[in-house]
Amino acid sequence: MSDIAIQVEGVGKRFRLRSSGGRTLKSMVMDMIHAPGSERDLWALKDINFTVERGSTLGLIGANGAGKSTLLSVLAGTMMPTEGAIKTTGVISSLLELGAGFHPDLTGRENVFLAGAIMGLTRAQMNRRLDAILEFADIGKFIDQPVKHYSSGMYVRLGFAVAVEVDPDILLVDEVLAVGDASFQRKCLRRMSEFREQKKTMLIISHDLGTIQSVSDQILFLDHGRVLGHGDPGKVVGQYETFWRNQASSERSREWGTREVILTGAEFSDEAGHASTKFSWGQPLTVRLGYEVKTPVGRSVFGFGISDEAGRLVHGSNTEIAAVTIPGLSGSGHVVLKIPSLNLARGTYFFSFSVHSADHKVNYHRMDNAFAIGVESDKNFEGICFMPSEWRVG
Amino acid sequence: MIGLVKDIVARRDLLAMLVARNVKIRYKESVLGFLWTLLGPVFLIAIYAVFMKIIMKFPMPMTVLVSGIFVWQYLAMCLGDSSFAIIGNANLVKKACFPRILLPFSIVLANFVNFVLSLLVMLVYLLFVGPQFREIAWLPLAMLAHLALCTGVSLALSALNVFFRDVQHLTGIFTMAWFFLTPVVYDVSMISSITSKYPILGQLYFLNPMAGILSLYRTALLGSPLPSLNSLAISVGVTVVVFVAGILIFQKLQPGFADEL
Numbered sequence: 327m328s329d330i331a332i333q334v335e336g337v338g339k340r341f342r343l344r345s346s347g348g349r350t351l352k353s354m355v356m357d358m359i360h361a362p363g364s365e366r367d368l369w370a371l372k373d374i375n376f377t378v379e380r381g382s383t384l385g386l387i388g389a390n391g392a393g394k395s396t397l398l399s400v401l402a403g404t405m406m407p408t409e410g411a412i413k414t415t416g417v418i419s420s421l422l423e424l425g426a427g428f429h430p431d432l433t434g435r436e437n438v439f440l441a442g443a444i445m446g447l448t449r450a451q452m453n454r455r456l457d458a459i460l461e462f463a464d465i466g467k468f469i470d471q472p473v474k475h476y477s478s479g480m481y482v483r484l485g486f487a488v489a490v491e492v493d494p495d496i497l498l499v500d501e502v503l504a505v506g507d508a509s510f511q512r513k514c515l516r517r518m519s520e521f522r523e524q525k526k527t528m529l530i531i532s533h534d535l536g537t538i539q540s541v542s543d544q545i546l547f548l549d550h551g552r553v554l555g556h557g558d559p560g561k562v563v564g565q566y567e568t569f570w571r572n573q574a575s576s577e578r579s580r581e582w583g584t585r586e587v588i589l590t591g592a593e594f595s596d597e598a599g600h601a602s603t604k605f606s607w608g609q610p611l612t613v614r615l616g617y618e619v620k621t622p623v624g625r626s627v628f629g630f631g632i633s634d635e636a637g638r639l640v641h642g643s644n645t646e647i648a649a650v651t652i653p654g655l656s657g658s659g660h661v662v663l664k665i666p667s668l669n670l671a672r673g674t675y676f677f678s679f680s681v682h683s684a685d686h687k688v689n690y691h692r693m694d695n696a697f698a699i700g701v702e703s704d705k706n707f708e709g710i711c712f713m714p715s716e717w718r719v720g
Numbered sequence: 721m722i723g724l725v726k727d728i729v730a731r732r733d734l735l736a737m738l739v740a741r742n743v744k745i746r747y748k749e750s751v752l753g754f755l756w757t758l759l760g761p762v763f764l765i766a767i768y769a770v771f772m773k774i775i776m777k778f779p780m781p782m783t784v785l786v787s788g789i790f791v792w793q794y795l796a797m798c799l800g801d802s803s804f805a806i807i808g809n810a811n812l813v814k815k816a817c818f819p820r821i822l823l824p825f826s827i828v829l830a831n832f833v834n835f836v837l838s839l840l841v842m843l844v845y846l847l848f849v850g851p852q853f854r855e856i857a858w859l860p861l862a863m864l865a866h867l868a869l870c871t872g873v874s875l876a877l878s879a880l881n882v883f884f885r886d887v888q889h890l891t892g893i894f895t896m897a898w899f900f901l902t903p904v905v906y907d908v909s910m911i912s913s914i915t916s917k918y919p920i921l922g923q924l925y926f927l928n929p930m931a932g933i934l935s936l937y938r939t940a941l942l943g944s945p946l947p948s949l950n951s952l953a954i955s956v957g958v959t960v961v962v963f964v965a966g967i968l969i970f971q972k973l974q975p976g977f978a979d980e981l
Contacts, residue, residue: 339879341862341979342979399814399815399978402816403817404813404814404815404816404817404978405978405979406816406976408974423811423815426811426812426814426815426816427811427812427815427816429741429745429746429748431748432741432744432745436741436744439737440734440741441736443731443733443734443737443738444734444812444816445816445817446731446734446818447733448733449733496945
């Protein structure tokens, strides 16, 4: 018996984009005018290859629209891949969304049986599972009420209870961890670890990086339908965070200047001198800021600023304030900025750099929010930036 | 086709539940519930009785009108519901994997359940006005053909409406035209003045499968004369074609449902 539960080879999924709403005769005519294969095609997935071993858990991460849900749909068989092949071994849970088959006017109990039937279980098989489902969902007397009267939490609890108690060999879960309260999430995680112990295979989507990193054996990082990373959870999550930071800074960054001098790049490194964009609380940070002089200039000033995700300037300074004299510049070179201790709260921060004339009249080159770093911290304080302070009684 | 039958048999529990769901939710939260299945036709009958029999002095027995409307009602319900069989269950189609054909088929069957119940009520009425059940043996064939026709049409409409929402709008007009092409508020014998002059028109008339099916119902329930076997064969033949075409259209289009919704 093969120990591969899911094998995906060269899978691609193309969608036809349409201006709005469903197809009408008008849009069909418009489609005929537009040549097929035009820019109106969208590959939601392209060249996807991976295998999942039986009993292991694969986490899917990526921004909204990266293709995670499409991938699950293709695996579950609700959508046909445009190209490629998928092989799965064992019964695959075919309910992708918790409570997807629930009808608002039917009672919880009726919906449980309907959902079971959708997933291919007989009434007798569902009857045997009913107690476990009721216990897990923990919604008491509401089970005989129409589900439209349920709170969203009850709805999801019942949905999850059905999905797991149906006991598939392969469980596909889309964003289950985003819903429900903390105690329900703990319950889900516990049920999922039981699942793992039973050598069941799971594919889960979550935006909660911490959780997905801890429950997955492997992580697949998707962006715009392509696999950007696959493998060890810690590594891929780190890769995703870096990618996301770069993405975020490229969206925010702005540069301008007269360009007599241009800033050619900034290399961030940690205590040990290794290049990194991820730092821990209190660690030193070093930036090597490269420049190239196009037209020789006189005395100049280099400056930097750190902003948080909300765009607030956390800290800024320059060589003039620091009383470092930069004589006339020519050729190319670099300046080094050192922050001995990074006193920032956990989060993402954006660095801005500038070089301008000593009299502040000519701005040679300025790059705002061009570089992003992540800060990990368990230092306990309120606010963005830590200020050493002490208390005294009396 | 055999695979499809196997699929449906394998998922009969789901089919049964979907049918039960559709029967239940149709009249959920309405005070009169199932009575609406009767009240709809009763109001229609009253309207046509007033206009055609009283105002326009159309010589038509009440039993013809009653049987016509009750039988027509089943097809009309299917025509009205089937456009939404898939798009009304978009979430289910996108998020769960099961034979999609069960969605429209369960609607056809749920309406059939309602129809059979209303048929029982109609039988009670016919018992009161003087039963003519000599030819009742035709009833199973009429019902089977009726069911097959409704299935074929519903499958095609439910699938086509996913891709062309025009279908749901066209269906209304189409239903109206079909209503008058079918001897619902008149009897086949009433157009005999035309069909005896142009026999070919008489045959063409039965290309509308509902003409043959409704005539069969009237033979079975009212003892009306049986239409010519030729005409019947045409209607039944078209019914079979519609049934098969409906299944083929549905199966051809269903892989693309999730993408469209």
